[in-house]
Amino acid sequence: MSELRFDQVSVRYGSHRSxxxxxxxxxxTVPSGSVVGLVGESGSGKxxxxxxxxxxxxxxxxxxxLDGVDVRSFRRRRPVQMVFQDPFSSLDPRMTIGESIAEALPRDIRGSRARRAEVARLLDLVSLDADRAQSLPAALSGGQRQRIALARALAARPEVVVADEITSALDVSVQGSVLNLVRELRExxxxxxxxxxHNLSVVRYLSDHIAVMYLGRIVEFGPTEQVLADPQHPYTRDLLQAAPTRHGNLLAVDPLAPVDVEPADPHAxxxxxxxxxxxxxxxxxxxxxxICVIAAPxxxxxxAGAACHFAGTHADAALGTVPTSQSIPLVSAPDTTPSPLSADTVN
Known part of the structure; x- marks a missing residue:
């Protein structure tokens, strides 16, 4: 595996004025062999x-x-593969599962027998029977389709996998099994x-590092437990406050509520x-x-770090009620963290 690095990347649509x-x-930076969780509300640019x-x-x-080589220079192969959010639209409904996976296989796997064997191996890797290769996507459940999407991404032998909200379109009962599969494949x-x-409980379960994104910019980055135990940016604290558990949220104490205004227009x-x-x-x-209005942090x-002029100044500390160095611990474990499932449980 290789290191994926974004260096001062900007993506613009439309004209400069509008x-x-x-x-x-x-x-x-996504270090080699690591999982970086990218979180933020809808429209943040993730x-x-x-x-x-x-x-x-x-x-x-x-x-x-990718290891110092611009990803746009790769022509014959795609070392960065993506698993999309919606498994119902990411698979061609007219192609069998085997055909969809085989389409992504490297060219050095030649011969129909060798390609069928590789498809069977990939299906086994995602805990599906080899005979599923003859099925059409319409015959599979949402969880099974997302497993196929994972197998297809791995078929290209990628150096980096990008997973974009891969459980948000699935039933809650299925999400845990897919996340457990991702964790097993990672190891x-x-x-x-x-x-x-956008689910911090999921990110906590899978990731080594967390990057928090707001209106197109990274506002905080650091090791997962450090970011979740002692968030330095007030937006990160708001995300944690919004993550529900049986105990209320992922923060042990409540910060001040955010100012009641409409979210900013990303066009301006x-x-x-x-x-x-x-x-x-x-x-x-x-x-x-x-200074928050005048200068960008x-x-x-x-x-690790946060793009905030008052990073680490918690809401209560801003009112002078607690020392600014006081960290805000997490509860022992969020109830929404998926529990391990048996390998033969397939949804």
Missing amino acids: GLTAVDDVSL STLARAAIGLAPISEGAIT ELDLTMLFIS PPSGCRFHPRCPIGPAARPDRQ PLPSGP
């Missing part, structure tokens, strides 16, 4: 960044490299993966820090903090 910058100056990595979205500025194949989700993002109109510790709550760099 267009949309969906991804703005994003720098992010899927656009993923599509840019596989060549489906135009890169306006910057570069995406068995030493996968390098960019895993995109706010000046300075893009989160400042909604920020509970920004100028909407503290008028003396006009430095983007995260290094192994």
Whole structure:
């Protein structure tokens, strides 16, 4: 496996005057053999960044490299493969499962017998019977289709897999088995993966690192347990506050509620820090903090960091009620974390 790196990547659509910058100056590294979870609300640019990595979205500025080689230079093979969100539309309904998987196999696997054997091996890898190769997608459940999508991505022998909200279109009862499969494949194949989700419980279950995205920019990055146990950016805290569990949310204590305003228009993002109109510790709550309106905070760099002028200043600390160094621990485990399932449980 290889290291996937985004270096100051921007993706723009439309004209300069009326267009949309969906991804703005994003720098992010997916280390070899690691899973990086990319989280953020709808419209933050997560899927656009993923599509840019596989060549489906135009890169306006910057570069995406795989071990230092620009991904756009790969012509005959695609070392970065993607598993899409909707398994019902990502498979050709007129092709059998075997044909869909075989289409992605490398050219060095020659002969119908060798290709059928490789398809059977891949189906076994995702815990499906080899005779499923003769089925059409319409005969399979949502969970089975997503397993086929995983097998097809792995058929191309990728160096990096991008998984874009792969459980959001599935029933809750099926999501756990698919996530367990991804975790098993990661350990068995030493996968390098960019895993995109809005569900922080899922990201916590699978990822080594977390990157938080808001209005096209990365606002926080760091090791999973560090980000979830002591979030430095107020937007990350809002996401944690919104993640439900039996105990309420993923935070042990509640921060101040975000300012009650409409989300910003991505066509005309706010000046300075893009989160400042909604920020509970920004100028909407503290008028003396006009720096958030005037200047954009430095983007995260290094192994961990947050793009916030007052990073680490928790909402309660901003009111002077607790020391700013006090961390906010997680509850012991979110109830929404999928439990391991037996290998023969297939949905």
